[in-house]
Amino acid sequence: MPELKQLCAGHAPAVLAFELANRAYFAASISDRGDDFFHRFADRYDALLAEQEAGTCAFYVLVAEDGSVLGRFNLVDIEDHTAELGYRVAQHVAGRGVATGTVRELCRLAAARHGLRTLRAATAHQNAASQRVLAKAGFVPVGPADPAHLGGKRGTWYQRDLALP
Secondary structure, eight states, rough: OOOOEOOGGGGGGHHHHHHHTTTTHHHHHHHOOHHHHHTTTTHHHHHHHHHHTTTTTTTEEEEEESSOOEEEEEEEETTEEEEEEEEEGGGGGGTTTHHHHHHHHHHHHHHTTTTTEEEEEEETTOOOHHHHHHHHHOOEEEEEEEGGGGGTOOEEEEEEEOOOO
């Protein structure tokens, strides 16, 4: 059974493999990370771990029994009990409820472990799958998202108020 784990240094090879294997799939619905992301992956990964250590972000990976990464789930810009949620799942598990179930679990962890009260997420209008995940996980639309935040695409901000444990 897949397990949601907080990102650590040991996950780096599996995260890189996940990103490379799914690059074209992700680029179909969200902005491509670009070649520089992959060329400088180790530096970027170390920077993520430093942000997590500083408490400004919390990064999670959904890890399969074989150690491969099935998805990434991130809480970024943590401030005033609020964070922005971002996520992506591997193409071979998309459409099976993996993202929805994991986003729900992360909402629980966001409140219990990180003391968050509100999560926000932006999605492009053409990313219907992400809109369904957010709606099923209890997020509601709260207004338009700046296209600059979505790689030049028009979209919507969603929000979920979290129940405190």
